[in-house]
Amino acid sequence: MPSESFGGALDVVGLRSDFPALQQEHHPGVPLVYLDNAATTQKPNVVIEAMSDYYRRYNANVHRGIHKLSEEATAAYENARVVLKRFINAASKREIIFTRGTTEGINLVAQTWGRTSLNAGDVVLLTEMEHHSNIVPWQMLAAERRLRLRYTPLRTDGALDMDAFRRLLQEEPVKLVGFMFVSNVLGTVNPAQEMIRLAHEAGAVVVVDAAQAVPHQSIDVQALDCDFLVFSGHKMLGPTGSGVLYGKRALLEAMPPWMGGGDMISRVGFERSEWNELPYKFEAGTPSIAEAIGLGAAVEYLNRVTMAAIHHYEQEIIAYALERLSEVPGLHLVTPEHTPHGAVATFTLQGIHAHDVAQVLDAHGIAIRAGHHCAMPLHERLGLNATARASFYFYNTLEEVDRLVAGIYAAKQTFSV
Amino acid sequence: MPSESFGGALDVVGLRSDFPALQQEHHPGVPLVYLDNAATTQKPNVVIEAMSDYYRRYNANVHRGIHKLSEEATAAYENARVVLKRFINAASKREIIFTRGTTEGINLVAQTWGRTSLNAGDVVLLTEMEHHSNIVPWQMLAAERRLRLRYTPLRTDGALDMDAFRRLLQEEPVKLVGFMFVSNVLGTVNPAQEMIRLAHEAGAVVVVDAAQAVPHQSIDVQALDCDFLVFSGHKMLGPTGSGVLYGKRALLEAMPPWMGGGDMISRVGFERSEWNELPYKFEAGTPSIAEAIGLGAAVEYLNRVTMAAIHHYEQEIIAYALERLSEVPGLHLVTPEHTPHGAVATFTLQGIHAHDVAQVLDAHGIAIRAGHHCAMPLHERLGLNATARASFYFYNTLEEVDRLVAGIYAAKQTFSV
Amino acid sequence: MDDMYRELILDHAKNPRNHGVLEPCDVEYEAHNPLCGDRLHLTLRVDPTGRITAIGWEGDGCAISQASASMLGEEILGKTVDEIRTMSKDTLLEMLGIPLSPNRLKCALLSLEVLKIGLYGREAWRETEDE
Amino acid sequence: MDDMYRELILDHAKNPRNHGVLEPCDVEYEAHNPLCGDRLHLTLRVDPTGRITAIGWEGDGCAISQASASMLGEEILGKTVDEIRTMSKDTLLEMLGIPLSPNRLKCALLSLEVLKIGLYGREAWRETEDE
Numbered sequence A, B: 001m002p003s004e005s006f007g008g009a010l011d012v013v014g015l016r017s018d019f020p021a022l023q024q025e026h027h028p029g030v031p032l033v034y035l036d037n038a039a040t041t042q043k044p045n046v047v048i049e050a051m052s053d054y055y056r057r058y059n060a061n062v063h064r065g066i067h068k069l070s071e072e073a074t075a076a077y078e079n080a081r082v083v084l085k086r087f088i089n090a091a092s093k094r095e096i097i098f099t100r101g102t103t104e105g106i107n108l109v110a111q112t113w114g115r116t117s118l119n120a121g122d123v124v125l126l127t128e129m130e131h132h133s134n135i136v137p138w139q140m141l142a143a144e145r146r147l148r149l150r151y152t153p154l155r156t157d158g159a160l161d162m163d164a165f166r167r168l169l170q171e172e173p174v175k176l177v178g179f180m181f182v183s184n185v186l187g188t189v190n191p192a193q194e195m196i197r198l199a200h201e202a203g204a205v206v207v208v209d210a211a212q213a214v215p216h217q218s219i220d221v222q223a224l225d226c227d228f229l230v231f232s233g234h235k236m237l238g239p240t241g242s243g244v245l246y247g248k249r250a251l252l253e254a255m256p257p258w259m260g261g262g263d264m265i266s267r268v269g270f271e272r273s274e275w276n277e278l279p280y281k282f283e284a285g286t287p288s289i290a291e292a293i294g295l296g297a298a299v300e301y302l303n304r305v306t307m308a309a310i311h312h313y314e315q316e317i318i319a320y321a322l323e324r325l326s327e328v329p330g331l332h333l334v335t336p337e338h339t340p341h342g343a344v345a346t347f348t349l350q351g352i353h354a355h356d357v358a359q360v361l362d363a364h365g366i367a368i369r370a371g372h373h374c375a376m377p378l379h380e381r382l383g384l385n386a387t388a389r390a391s392f393y394f395y396n397t398l399e400e401v402d403r404l405v406a407g408i409y410a411a412k413q414t415f416s417v
Numbered sequence C, D: 001m002d003d004m005y006r007e008l009i010l011d012h013a014k015n016p017r018n019h020g021v022l023e024p025c026d027v028e029y030e031a032h033n034p035l036c037g038d039r040l041h042l043t044l045r046v047d048p049t050g051r052i053t054a055i056g057w058e059g060d061g062c063a064i065s066q067a068s069a070s071m072l073g074e075e076i077l078g079k080t081v082d083e084i085r086t087m088s089k090d091t092l093l094e095m096l097g098i099p100l101s102p103n104r105l106k107c108a109l110l111s112l113e114v115l116k117i118g119l120y121g122r123e124a125w126r127e128t129e130d131e
Ligand SMILES: Cc1ncc(COP(=O)(O)O)c(C=O)c1O
Pocket: A262, A284, A285, A286, A287, B038, B039, B100, B101, B102, B103, B104, B131, B133, B134, B180, B182, B183, B184, B209, B211, B212, B232, B374
């Protein structure tokens, strides 16, 4: 555990020792190089321990119990909410809804706010680079409500075409703007603040998919002024089954609930029921208690490392990775080299399918991802079927970049290209 | 860990040593008596360890990864599905949908099957003893679709009025029958098999809330012939954030998806998408991987103890508890004394509010629950505001029943009643 | 935790002061604690100078919530609406003088919530929320 | 795992046998592997006795899925639709002769899936599912 907060440079070697999964050999004698962090990150001991401690010592259901275990579980669960609230600087802890992850957060917004606010002919403006989780929920709603979906196109350099965005906002009234803060394929960091401002000027409500942003940079939802922002705990050191939907209080208050059940009601009668106050209105049933506690522990760990130091270090490592990769003959970088961008390096290799690249790298102890990364429309737009992606977190090292590059040369050798 | 399977009698002392939370003192010198098992159960070491092992050794996202960690995570996640499939004897592992718990399972059915199959004027038949999670989702759908909700009443002995059930099925066409297998307040075990048969004869689809059944007795969904059956992992030794929706394959195939996102699609285009096959169609986004693995480990533990031995032992302990409680002056048993019933003993005490009973018991190291137990309509029907509930699992002992009774006498003394 | 039930609390719970419903009344409000089903119904009479001249409480709940309502009622009788505005959660908790866990806190504070919302509206109560 | 890419596999992947689309054809089917985006399009000609007389494969995918399609095509050419019915997943995996992890299994079996569904319908493929 980082015993004090880091001003600038990271003690990466020290930090790595907090992560049991990073200590292992992938094959006998071959240490693991984990470069699949955009899919999910590894977990530090403090997170695993926070959950085990709950299960070993004060495991109980929350909110309704009078006994000591339930009191302690409730306090820990609600404390995690406060930790998350501070982490993204929400105005109130009532604006923090615990979810299973980004996907559930967006579906919640689509099926509650969307169902009550969007009507036939209304325009939902997304971008061509979205993850399936910020496309499919809106397509489903569009089919049900006859909405019209529009997509802001990409420029050839992989950035959003902001002129087109402005034009699309003006051409017809847009009710909802949904976009990803940082692309999980291109690494593009979208100008979120400006996009939100423009969307609001045009009268639209804004949902930000911050799954690849919150883990890597400091986020202030009040400064951004977004209406909704969603992210996943498992991509930021937290457990599976954890995530957050942030929503502005006035919007959340006005929305109908999504799931019905225990905890989200204040009274239930045979004929009708009354909803509970925020955030409980949106947390029906027994919540994911250990998961919220684990996510809180993850955020406290990130706070100790400091998001500033993480961001700074990751900019260094991704710059080095892109530089080294661009030197490999036959390697085509899908990730544009312009800045700013997130810590993902996506590429194709002439003559070798991305799956085969990933397979050979795995044989060399290097875990990357291959495929469409849940962004099929983007891949279609780029004219690509599958890509290989190495994604970094603050515990990765420059030496690991070198091992990645060496692995790619080995793949070229296997395939004689 | 029980090293071999138990034929009949349980080695409760031996089993208790598998549960770290049961080893602790609630207050200095006062060992914990945990009698809040209907809310959530404690977890054996094997479950906590199965999850920690995932996080320490092969933490990765599932289904799309080619590297070894992701392969191992996928295999473990899908193996858990097979373990659950066998546990309830589903016909196919594709009929096992992982959820957060019972509440999410019922909401999924209401919002997909319900939205496409129920129309204005259709009748949904529930029972007066339902948990909020099997009432509120149908009320919400009823408000949206103008459905008519009907409730099968209770007899004065706390059993369902089966004559009324038959009459309600015949009076008007019923589209859906939803009922709890075992009541979390009364302990009543409903005649599920017969109810399902009658409902099917009347042409209705049947949803069974088995949250209090699956942890305590052996369940065979094919023998029951139910259309949907839901339960929570955390009430059967598994982690928070875990649960299962079982559905008959043909029904699940015909249903639209609920949440949109990664994994639940086979192709995504800008305009429309195609759904993935079962069970993935209903598991959008990164699933709760550690939770499914933990639930699988819990079921394997239950299998080693054997559900037959658990059921047998629990019948013994609840009979003893009801007998001892019924001897306490001023104690009114809400749980009817007829059999069969589940391992819950719910009561009120003359002159002491249920919260105060729970509070005094807590001071004596005994954790029970007080309130409406998410069954406000039932409490209203019974004319009660709040009740106290002691709920047992196979690791509880007869001595713990004695401590409960002693605690109740202490509460009477404090309140001079 | 048995000291949660000290003499004074038990006395107020068993013999609640100002129990009943005032008809007619100048202020009326009812709230529930959704987690445990506690209910509290408050009626007040306020004279033209803003002084509280009569109080009626009625509800279902545990000893803590009943005693808290009874003690709070005694405390505010004869005070002005303005004087009560400054009364905080801590004032009430000090009056009760017992150790309370977070979930029981809700029982203890239900009376204050009903009073504050009844007098000043929902927003006033919201402001007292921490974070 | 480098032995996943033994000589024979790489040869079939780089020089796929029976590559292309037959027009006209008697059987046609296309399927995707949703997890990785692999796609395989199969066309067959079948003579009146039920014998497969020509094969055309086309698609996108990794070396494993391409080699599997190529090798399976060679194997079934000249066989009858009835003979192919007994061909199992294991038959194909033995032909490939390489160690495969579960996720790569999907790549390897896509060709068999397309063939079986194309010839016998979706139900026939379903039956091969374990549990
Ligand atoms: C009968 C019954 N149904 C449903 C539930 C809700 O389960 P969960 O809170 O895990 O969704 C419970 C437990 O609280 C229950 O006892």
